[in-house]
Each structure stands twice: as C-alpha cells, then as structure tokens.
Amino acid sequence: MKSPKKLPIHKQIYELLRSHIIDGVYAEGDLLPSENELSNLHGVTRPTIRKALDRLTNEGYILRQQGKGSIVKGKPIGIGILSFTGTTSAIGRENLITRIICGPELRKWESAFSFNITSRENEAGCWYLERLRLVYNEPVFFDITMIPNINMPKFSQQKFENNSLFDILRRKYQIEVLGGEQQLKAIRADERLQGYFRVTHGTPVLQLNRKIATNRHGFYFYSQVFCNTERISLYGTF
Numbered sequence: 261m262k263s264p265k266k267l268p269i270h271k272q273i274y275e276l277l278r279s280h281i282i283d284g285v286y287a288e289g290d291l292l293p294s295e296n297e298l299s300n301l302h303g304v305t306r307p308t309i310r311k312a313l314d315r316l317t318n319e320g321y322i323l324r325q326q327g328k329g330s331i332v333k334g335k336p337i338g339i340g341i342l343s344f345t346g347t348t349s350a351i352g353r354e355n356l357i358t359r360i361i362c363g364p365e366l367r368k369w370e371s372a373f374s375f376n377i378t379s380r381e382n383e384a385g386c387w388y389l390e391r392l393r394l395v396y397n398e399p400v401f402f403d404i405t406m407i408p409n410i411n412m413p414k415f416s417q418q419k420f421e422n423n424s425l426f427d428i429l430r431r432k433y434q435i436e437v438l439g440g441e442q443q444l445k446a447i448r449a450d451e452r453l454q455g456y457f458r459v460t461h462g463t464p465v466l467q468l469n470r471k472i473a474t475n476r477h478g479f480y481f482y483s484q485v486f487c488n489t490e491r492i493s494l495y496g497t498f
Contacts, residue, residue: 365388386408
C-alpha cells in the first residue's frame with residue numbers, strides 16, 4: 261500500500277490557521293494577517309493563501325469583508341454530532357473527553373447499520389472502533405465507527421484517545437467529509453447504554469445511523485451514534 265501523501269501547502273496553512281482559531285490564538289473579532297502578510301510569512305503565492313482562507317470561510321471560522329480583511333468568528337456553532345466539523349471542533353477539545361472502549365481493530369463486516377456496502381468494501385474488511393465521549397464530564401455520546409480498510413496504512417497505530425477522528429482522517433489520510441445520510445430514531449437505553457450514560461432502565465436515547473461520504477471517490481465510512489440528550493441538546497447542520 262502507498263503511504264499517504266503530504267498535505268498540499270494550502271491545506272497545511274488551513275490546518276495551522278484553523279488550529280490557531282480553535283486554540284484561541286485568534287479570538288472572536290480578531291483580524292487574521294492580510295493575504296500579503298500570510299503570503300510573505302509562509303513563502304507562498306496569494307492564490308495559495310486565498311484557498312486556505314476560502315475554506316475557513318466556508319466552514320464558518322472566519323468572515324471575509326472587503327476593505328477589512330478576514331475577521332475571526334470562532335469555532336463553528338453547534339454540538340458537532342450533526343455537523344461537518346466533528347464533535348471535537350464544535351465543542352472544543354478542552355470540553356470533550358474521548359474514551360476508547362474497543363479498537364481500532366480489523367474485522368469482517370457483519371452489517372453497516374442498515375446501509376449497503378460494496379463488494380470491494382466487504383472484501384477489504386473494516387476498521388472497527390467504539391468510543392464513549394463526555395461533554396463537560398457528562399457521558400453524552402457512545403459511537404461505533406466502521407471504516408473500510410482501503411489504503412489505510414498504520415490506522416491502528418493512530419492515537420484516538422482524546423483526539424478527533426475527523427482530524428486524523430484529514431491530516432493522516434487526506435480524507436475529508438463531504439456529506440452523508442442519517443437515519444434517526446428514539447430508542448430506550450439497554451443495559452450497556454445504561455452503564456455508559458449512567459441512566460435508569462428505559463431512559464430515551466437518540467440513535468443515529470450514518471453513512472458518511474468523503475472526497476475519496478466511492479469511499480464511505482459508517483457509524484452508529486447513541487446520544488444521551490437528558491442534559492445536553494443537539495443542534496447543527498449535516
């Protein structure tokens with residue numbers, strides 16, 4: 261298998277600026293350096309800088325105004341479970357704890373949460389991962405993720421504890437989320453979810469089955485997310 265290629269320069273600059281906004285180096289209302297300043301700083305052309313800024317604009321991190329420049333809006337609003345940015349980016353790393361329950365381990369497919377998979381996906385097997393995620397120290401999400409084992413070298417060696425899966429896929433494998441399908445339904449907590457969420461028998465829980473499209477042609481990954489909305493509500497876009 262081929263090793264993942266190094267990120268293009270405009271994506272490297274995007275990642276850097278994005279991390280600075282998330283980490284508070286640039287606060288809401290601050291101005292980013294101008295295109296000329298960023299171009300000189302990174303030794304690249306203005307069109308390269310513009311690509312990075314366009315992406316930050318599209319994802320809601322900055323607002324670009326003619327005559328003023330790039331104004332920082334901060335982290336995209338929303339809890340993230342229904343957004344492209346992912347839970348870590350939307351909530352903030354300091355407010356989210358991710359505990360690995362199982363994996364990642366290579367398995368045969370048993371199902372894809374009611375979605376159909378291709379013969380190629382089935383032959384390749386999948387990386388299986390279970391996580392429990394706490395928001396402000398409250399257990400809110402339990403998720404199961406299955407990713408086709410197609411050009412995913414050293415996936416089991418990545419550090420998933422308290423890290424964003426979307427960030428790992430983007431930075432290590434250049435896989436970016438483009439959209440997806442969601443199936444939502446309300447269920448009652450079984451014994452396992454009672455233990456994870458610390459709720460009583462029969463407590464309502466939201467279940468999301470998701471098929472997530474990426475920038476790799478024909479490459480999808482699948483997740484089943486259980487949400488404890490007793491104290492924290494969900495909102496956002498997908």
